Amino acid sequence: MSARRSDTRERIQQVALELFAERGYEKTSLREVAERLEITRPALYYHFKAKEEILSSVIEDLNASIGELVEWAAAQPHTREAREEILGRIAALLNDQWRPLIRFAQVNQAAMAELPAGAQMQERILTMVSVLSSPEDGAVEQFEARLAVIALILGSVPLMGGPELTEEERAATAMTVATRLISGLRGSGQ
Template sequence: MDGTMDGTKQRRRGDTRQRIQDVALELFAEQGYEKTSLREIAERLEVTKAALYYHFKTKEEILVSIFADLTQPILDLIEWGRQQPHSLETKQEIVRRYSAILADATPLFRFMQENQATVRELRVGETFKERMQGLREIMVDPEADLVDQVRYTSAIFTLHAGMFFLQDLAGDPEDKRKAVLEVASDLVTQAHEGSRTKDRPQT
């Protein structure tokens, strides 16, 4: 019985934490991080500030927790990629998985795009740079020349650009995501094949 009650309490705490994150991100996106107060977050949640403080003491704590939760799949992907061969199949799978990660965390990445100055000043900015560096390391062949390195890196940022710049374009969101993924995959293929062609001895 005690174990069940403890589990129920843990789920309640987890649910409240998730609600705080969701509402905070909504407000950050609507009116900007700087203009959002803890009091406004508490009011939209219909809880007291004391109840909010139980989980988070500052806005930055909330944002850092959102970032950590929603970008954990990127860390998992980087760890997976480091254990795989530098094959075309691996790189295409990295691109596919990263596209899905972006789709699942769209509100966070849109917030980061629209609040770049704030993100740079907070811990999440440096952490995100580390995530991107990790992705680059598992994507780019060490022996690739500069043009192919740019192609690999551009594949990652094509996925970012598709999320931000195609949202107002008419059409089904999933169709747009697939189109962006196809372009990113093409860049990876060009970079991989370009590196292999340059490696072959001239006859």
């Protein structure tokens, strides 16, 4: 696929997710996506025939990146440094390419539940949540490891009723909390 076509697809995905989060998935049409992008509907249809295709393609990209992250994380030693690096990589993905999809999923849970790719995303996220703990860890340590990843996820979306923080401050706060949660895990002193 050419770089230009790939860039256009990514731009369509990004704008569509923004509209889906703003207006709701069901209330957003492909016409509105094309208008926001300032392209014709045939140009949009060249890349995606339906909004379901747009959403599925975004989720497939997310699932692939989670799969790569989980595979890499599984090969890491159970040391504090490795766990902090895993958290850093999760945070980087959340603060870069995953944030729009996480926000979309938060606002459009019904649409996510109806798509097969949505079920795959949920399964992949659950797998990712477990990468920081090992079978040797007790129940409390495993729970803390899962909470660390959940803290990062929560740090990537605006909190309702929370303190007014910039996206960067919220992400940094989430990373601090996540790092504290994993500090007591076995292997942390290695």
